[in-house]
Amino acid sequence: MASAELESQETETMTIREAIRETMREELNRDDDVFLIGEDIGVMEGVLDVTGDLYHDFGPERVRDTPISEAGIIGAATGAAATGSRPVAELMFSDFIGVAMEQTMNQMAKMRYMFGGKIEMPVTVRATEGGGMGAASQHSGTVHTMIAHFPGLMAVAPGTPEAAKGLLRSAIRSDDPVFFFENKMIYEQSGEVPVDEDFTIPLGEANVEREGDDVTVVATQRLVGESLTVADELDGDIDVEVIDLRSLYPLDTDTIVESLDKTGRMVVAGESPLSYGAQAEVVSRAVENAFYSLDAPIQRVGVPDTHIPFGPSLESEVLPDADDVRNAIERIA
Amino acid sequence: MPDTSGIAANVVEDAPDDVSVKLLDMSLAGEAADTRRAAERFQAKADALVILGGDGTTRDAALGCDTLPLLSVSTGTNNVVPSAVDGTVAGAAAALVASGAVDDRETTYRHEMVKARTESGESVMGIAAVELSDRSFIGTRALLDPDEMLGGIVSRANPSAIGLSSVAGALDSLAPNEPGAIALRLVDEDASDQTVRAIVAPGMTTRVGVKEYHRLSDGESMVVEVDDGVLGADGERELEVTNETVEFHSVSDGPRLISYEAVFECAARAGVLKDGSECC
Amino acid sequence: MLTIREFDTRAGERFADGEIPGFVHLYVGEEAVGVGACAALEEDDYITSTHRGHGHCIAKGLDPKLMMSEIYGKRDGYCNGKGGSMHIADVDSEMLGANGIVGAGPPLGTGAALSISQKGEDRIALSFLGDGAVAQGQVHEAVNLASTWDLPVVFLIENNQYGEGTAVSDQHNAKNLSDTAAAYDIPGINVDGMDITAVNEAVTEARKRARNGEGPTLIEAETYRFHGHFEGDQELYRDEEEVEDWRKRDPIDTFSERLIERDELSEEELGEMREDIEMEIEDAIEYAKNADDPTPDEAYEDMFSQRVPDIDLFVEQANARADGGTRGGEF
Numbered sequence: 001m002a003s004a005e006l007e008s009q010e011t012e013t014m015t016i017r018e019a020i021r022e023t024m025r026e027e028l029n030r031d032d033d034v035f036l037i038g039e040d041i042g043v044m045e046g047v048l049d050v051t052g053d054l055y056h057d058f059g060p061e062r063v064r065d066t067p068i069s070e071a072g073i074i075g076a077a078t079g080a081a082a083t084g085s086r087p088v089a090e091l092m093f094s095d096f097i098g099v100a101m102e103q104t105m106n107q108m109a110k111m112r113y114m115f116g117g118k119i120e121m122p123v124t125v126r127a128t129e130g131g132g133m134g135a136a137s138q139h140s141g142t143v144h145t146m147i148a149h150f151p152g153l154m155a156v157a158p159g160t161p162e163a164a165k166g167l168l169r170s171a172i173r174s175d176d177p178v179f180f181f182e183n184k185m186i187y188e189q190s191g192e193v194p195v196d197e198d199f200t201i202p203l204g205e206a207n208v209e210r211e212g213d214d215v216t217v218v219a220t221q222r223l224v225g226e227s228l229t230v231a232d233e234l235d236g237d238i239d240v241e242v243i244d245l246r247s248l249y250p251l252d253t254d255t256i257v258e259s260l261d262k263t264g265r266m267v268v269a270g271e272s273p274l275s276y277g278a279q280a281e282v283v284s285r286a287v288e289n290a291f292y293s294l295d296a297p298i299q300r301v302g303v304p305d306t307h308i309p310f311g312p313s314l315e316s317e318v319l320p321d322a323d324d325v326r327n328a329i330e331r332i333a
Numbered sequence: 334m335p336d337t338s339g340i341a342a343n344v345v346e347d348a349p350d351d352v353s354v355k356l357l358d359m360s361l362a363g364e365a366a367d368t369r370r371a372a373e374r375f376q377a378k379a380d381a382l383v384i385l386g387g388d389g390t391t392r393d394a395a396l397g398c399d400t401l402p403l404l405s406v407s408t409g410t411n412n413v414v415p416s417a418v419d420g421t422v423a424g425a426a427a428a429l430v431a432s433g434a435v436d437d438r439e440t441t442y443r444h445e446m447v448k449a450r451t452e453s454g455e456s457v458m459g460i461a462a463v464e465l466s467d468r469s470f471i472g473t474r475a476l477l478d479p480d481e482m483l484g485g486i487v488s489r490a491n492p493s494a495i496g497l498s499s500v501a502g503a504l505d506s507l508a509p510n511e512p513g514a515i516a517l518r519l520v521d522e523d524a525s526d527q528t529v530r531a532i533v534a535p536g537m538t539t540r541v542g543v544k545e546y547h548r549l550s551d552g553e554s555m556v557v558e559v560d561d562g563v564l565g566a567d568g569e570r571e572l573e574v575t576n577e578t579v580e581f582h583s584v585s586d587g588p589r590l591i592s593y594e595a596v597f598e599c600a601a602r603a604g605v606l607k608d609g610s611e612c613c
Numbered sequence: 614m615l616t617i618r619e620f621d622t623r624a625g626e627r628f629a630d631g632e633i634p635g636f637v638h639l640y641v642g643e644e645a646v647g648v649g650a651c652a653a654l655e656e657d658d659y660i661t662s663t664h665r666g667h668g669h670c671i672a673k674g675l676d677p678k679l680m681m682s683e684i685y686g687k688r689d690g691y692c693n694g695k696g697g698s699m700h701i702a703d704v705d706s707e708m709l710g711a712n713g714i715v716g717a718g719p720p721l722g723t724g725a726a727l728s729i730s731q732k733g734e735d736r737i738a739l740s741f742l743g744d745g746a747v748a749q750g751q752v753h754e755a756v757n758l759a760s761t762w763d764l765p766v767v768f769l770i771e772n773n774q775y776g777e778g779t780a781v782s783d784q785h786n787a788k789n790l791s792d793t794a795a796a797y798d799i800p801g802i803n804v805d806g807m808d809i810t811a812v813n814e815a816v817t818e819a820r821k822r823a824r825n826g827e828g829p830t831l832i833e834a835e836t837y838r839f840h841g842h843f844e845g846d847q848e849l850y851r852d853e854e855e856v857e858d859w860r861k862r863d864p865i866d867t868f869s870e871r872l873i874e875r876d877e878l879s880e881e882e883l884g885e886m887r888e889d890i891e892m893e894i895e896d897a898i899e900y901a902k903n904a905d906d907p908t909p910d911e912a913y914e915d916m917f918s919q920r921v922p923d924i925d926l927f928v929e930q931a932n933a934r935a936d937g938g939t940r941g942g943e944f
Contacts, residue, residue: 035731061731067761072720072754079724079738082709083659085731102751106714107721114700115710116693117915152916175918204921250921288930338788469875470810473802473818561875575875 009194017187019161020126021052023168024088026197028058031086034172037064037077038090038126047092048128048184070099074125078108081123081177088172094127094181095141108177109152120175124168129157130222130271131308131319132185140308140315142221142271144181145278148248154203155248157181157270159224161191163246166201174203181248183221183271204250208259212241215329216259218282220245220270223301226322227269230329238333245270248278256282257290264295267328271320274302296332301325340385365393372397380431381591383423387412388567392460395446395588402430402441404591413461413494413567414444414509418593426593434605440595442510445488446587449564452578459566460588462487462497463581466563466570474569479533479541483562484518486555486581495532496568500541503529505548509590514583516555518544534568554582614644614809614865615886617668619894620677621840624667624684624698627898628844633684637698640668642839645864646771647672649812649834650739653820659707659725659738661718663771664699665838666711669741673708675701681897687904694907695915707736715776716749718742719768723755726766726829737765737823739816745776747790756829760797763828767819770833771806777842778850791833799829806834807862837862 014022027034040047042055042065055063066073070091077089091097097104104125112121131140148155154176158164164182171178193199201207209224210231217240219227224244231240241259245252260266266286268279279300286298301320309315336342341356348354357374361367368386372394375382384394384405391405391414404427407415416423429435449463450456457463464485466476476482482497489509490501501507501515504527522528525542532538547555557579564572564579600606621639628637640647643665651660651672662669670680675691683690684698691703702710709725712718722740729736746752747770759766770791776784787793794801800822804811812834819830837859841848872878913924 033732037727067754067757069754069758071751072723072758075717075720075751075755076724076727076758079661079709079721079726080728080731081724082704082721083725083728083738085728102714102717103720107712107717111702111710112917113915114692114696115702115704115915116691116695118692119702119704120918154917204923250923253922253926470814470871471808472810472814473804474811573871573875 009196009199011192012195013190014161014193015188015190016158016161016164016182017048017050019165019193020050020168020182021054023165023172024051025054025057027088027169027172028054028062030197033084033086034088035062035064035085036088036090037066037073039066039068039073039092041065041090046090048187050126050128050182050187051090070096071103074100074108075103077123077125078103078111078121081108081121082111082119086122086172088124088126091125091127093135093139093141094129094143095138097127097143097146104147104153105150109150112176113152121177122175123177124171124174124180125177126180126182128182128184130183130185131315132222134310134312134315135308136310137307142181142273142303144179144248145272145276147179147181148251148278148281152177154178154250155181156203156246157183157220157248158246159186159219159221159244160209161189161193163201163207163244165193166199167203167246169198170200170203173200178203181221186222186225189225201246204247204252206246206252206255207244208241208255209244210240210242212239212263214239214263215265215267215333216241216243216256216263217267217269217325217329218243218245218256219268219325220248220278222271223269223320223325227325230322230326234326234329238329240329245282251281251285253285253289256286257293260286260290261293264293265332266294267299267301267325267332269301269320269325269328272302273305274300275305277302299328299332301328365389368393369397372401376401381427383427384415386415388414388459388461389569391415391588392446392458392567395444395460396458398588400589402427402437402589402591404430404593413489413496413498414590416593422597423593426591426596429596429600429605430591435596435599435603439599441589441591443585444509444587444590445512445514446584447486447488447514447581448584449486449579449581451572451574455572455574457564457566457571458584459488461489461494461567464497464565464568465557465559465579466565467561468563468570469561469573471563471570471573476565476568476570477534477537479519479537479539480521482519482533482541484516484544484557485565486514486516486549486583488514488583488587490515492531495535497533499531499533500529500543501546503531504543504546507548512583512585513548513550513553514581515546516549516581517546518557520544549583551583551585554580556580614648614868615890616677616893617644617647617671618865619887619890620671620680620897621667623894623898624681625840625844632902633698634686635697635699636843637684638665638843639838639840640665642859642863643771643773643806643836644668645809645868646769646806646812646834646836647741649809650741650769650816653813653816654739655736657707658736658820659709659722659729661709661722661725661738661740662711663718663741663743663746664711664713664715665743665771666701666741667698670701670703670708670711673706675703675706675708677894678897678900681894681901682904685901685904686906687901688907688911689904690901693911693915716742716746716752719746719752719755722766722768723759723764726759726764726823727762729765730762735824737767737820739767739769741769741771743776744770744772744774744781744790745784746770747793748776748784756797756799756831759829760799763826765823765826766829767816767823768829768831769816770831771836772833773836773838775838775842775850778846780850789833791831794831797829797831799831802830802832804832804834806836807859807864807867809864809868836864
């Protein structure tokens with residue numbers, strides 16, 4: 001589908017970091033109700049340089065630096081969204097959601113439902129996830145399962161620049177709260193992205209990045225690229241289909257089931273800790289909806305229920321990578 | 334009262350071992366009467382009383398004492414009577430009076446007070462001023478807006494004071510220990526022949542229109558018909574009045590206040606501060 | 614104030630009789646705060662409320678009939694029966710919700726004020742919070758943000774002397790909760806919360822500041838709840854004498870006496886008002902009792918602005934199981 005999408009329109013090459021920044025720029029230009037709010041996103045241009053020069057283009061009110069107050073940021077964004085603004089809040093490291101969890105789970109997620117659907121909650125929350133840069137446990141976590149699990153919140157986690165752009169725009173334009181999870185190790189990953197300023201990818205739509213007949217790999221974020229590499233390496237031996245899940249909630253059950261009906265074998269790979277993780281939800285959907293298509297036990301790849309340690313030898317031990325995906329495929333192929 | 338910032342508790346805590354300092358053992362209702370009751374206890378026992386507060390606290394303490402010398406140190410917001418004086422200077426002055434090292438006839442004076450009484454028998458007493466505002470309610474108590482002020486009576490007039498005393502001070506002069514008072518009726522500045530510049534509240538220098546002012550001797554009064562207004566004392570609204578006749582007058586034999594400057598001048602003159610003197 | 618008193622008194626009775634499910638937290642005794650504050654606001658100003666929110670709703674102009682329906686869990690209620698007593702909200706009245714989480718309102722108030730500021734609107738937000746909420750971290754963050762950005766918001770602490778069952782003095786060392794304003798370099802005002810005129814004046818002044826771009830004000834209104842924290846509370850933390858002392862300062866009695874004294878209200882008029890309000894609330898209760906319950910399938914509505922397939926999928930699976938089948942394909 002990606003290729004079909006891309007073939008039909010003009011594209012440019014950009015990194016995931018650029019795709020996120022340019023989407024925000026386009027949406028800030030398009031809609032006066034959109035503003036960015038977060039720690040060091042303005043003058044400092046973002047701690048991982050994602051917001052970049054937006055502050056210089058839009059000024060301190062549209063790109064609003066805040067005190068170090070995650071509960072305040074999420075609370076203010078929630079209140080602003082409830083009153084007609086369209087804030088894009090940055091939590092910086094996703095681990096910091098702990099500080100803001102009350103406003104997230106009890107206000108942002110519940111307001112619409114508790115009020116009988118009589119309020120919109122058009123808020124986007126960006127946060128960076130993942131290990132790999134020696135940032136240790138409190139700056140390397142992958143917490144998207146918690147958000148995807150919590151009713152009333154949508155969660156997306158792109159694995160390509162195209163997905164980053166299409167999903168972020170959908171998130172900002174959505175009238176529901178959407179968490180946009182960025183993996184910090186793939187900001188520099190580049191790819192083709194449509195130039196159309198209205199290009200969106202619907203929330204809740206996965207994408208088959210590579211077609212194959214033998215094994216389905218459902219991956220998220222960094223593991224999408226790693227899985228594509230593995231698929232190429234195994235080419236001719238095992239025919240691997242790679243799906244970028246893209247949206248964690250809503251979850252595209254149909255695309256998973258369709259692929260499983262074809263391959264009968266599945267690996268689910270992501271950086272979430274394994275127990276009760278996002279991978280487990282994909283497995284559940286598969287088992288509930290495609291049980292009779294399964295030819296082998298489904299395999300999960302993820303962090304084995306530890307935090308992300310600091311030392312490089314320890315960190316690389318727990319982080320899932322291409323080898324883990326290859327081993328999982330080979331166990332069932 | 335109560336001592337919300339814990340000044341008294343700190344004094345007790347930090348007192349040297351050879352100085353006995355105790356807090357009064359009394360229950361607090363969190364109202365003006367607490368101050369009066371505390372002052373009554375001191376009147377019975379103490380030789381001098383230091384008050385930390387504003388005009389209101391000084392007045393409430395004054396209502397609880399008769400002859401006890403008071404030294405009022407400014408910590409309130411709307412202050413005419415208390416002095417903005419260093420704590421050590423104030424404490425030493427009070428000690429010089431209490432110990433009898435200086436002659437209290439030379440160093441203290443009786444501060445006149447002022448009062449407003451309604452026909453139905455309610456009254457409001459102020460040490461510096463009793464004000465009449467055209468607000469209908471006591472509300473947040475503060476009297477800040479000069480436009481709402483209809484007039485009142487002051488026990489002292491000095492242009493360097495704050496509030497109604499400052500308005501009176503722009504026109505006349507009245508020392509706090511002089512008998513009598515000055516009564517004022519104010520009007521909108523644009524409708525008045527006589528306007529003055531006065532500091533009516535902290536941070537507010539304003540033009541005020543004066544309709545009339547009278548110097549009242551002891552026993553004289555100004556009578557005002559009030560349809561709907563609030564009487565205030567020393568910058569705070571106290572009593573709502575409707576369809577009333579209000580009589581403003583001075584009250585003599587107010588509290589005995591210590592002048593710390595007079596205390597030190599007297600002490601120096603008497604040689605009390607010289608090494609080898611018997612006192613100190 | 615009379616409407617709130619009658620509404621909450623009757624709601625308390627209906628709860629005690631088992632007619633109303635869940636929890637109800639009554640505003641009886643604190644009426645002067647909500648009414649005094651809302652009377653100082655313009656119609657399109659926002660408010661955020663607390664778990665003790667009925668009074669704020671009525672003061673903001675919500676319809677007791679639809680409020681009562683919500684408390685009874687009926688479809689006609691403000692939240693279609695999904696919110697209940699602790700979550701009544703009416704966005705059309707700029708009432709951004711009662712709130713079951715202590716201290717959660719101020720960040721939303723700050724957010725609403727941020728919206729106002731971003732859009733250049735001529736209105737303000739007011740967040741009610743309790744004395745207990747002052748101990749919450751997110752309240753500090755909200756006030757600090759609002760102060761830093763000079764946002765048009767008023768924070769009104771209803772100090773009813775108890776955070777749930779613990780006395781204020783056992784929760785804070787600050788003698789006046791309004792003193793905490795100093796940390797944010799904003800005005801901190803302490804007013805008599807049993808006096809509607811004092812609250813009204815303070816909020817009027819604070820609103821003026823907010824509109825002038827001078828930023829937030831923190832007001833503490835000293836008040837008292839005549840009932841327990843929730844209905845059924847044994848009230849082990851206070852004695853009857855204290856409650857009686859505060860009842861002598863009943864904000865409705867004291868204010869009506871003042872109005873009668875100044876001939877702005879007669880005993881007869883007051884009596885008529887009471888009767889009219891009793892009838893209005895009686896009607897509201899009858900209306901709520903007879904209103905339709907939501908149908909069970911409505912539980913799956915209103916999660917998002919659009920239907921998500923996930924919820925439908927799970928509902929379908931549940932329905933299929935109920936029909937004795939399974940979803941997952943065939944051999």
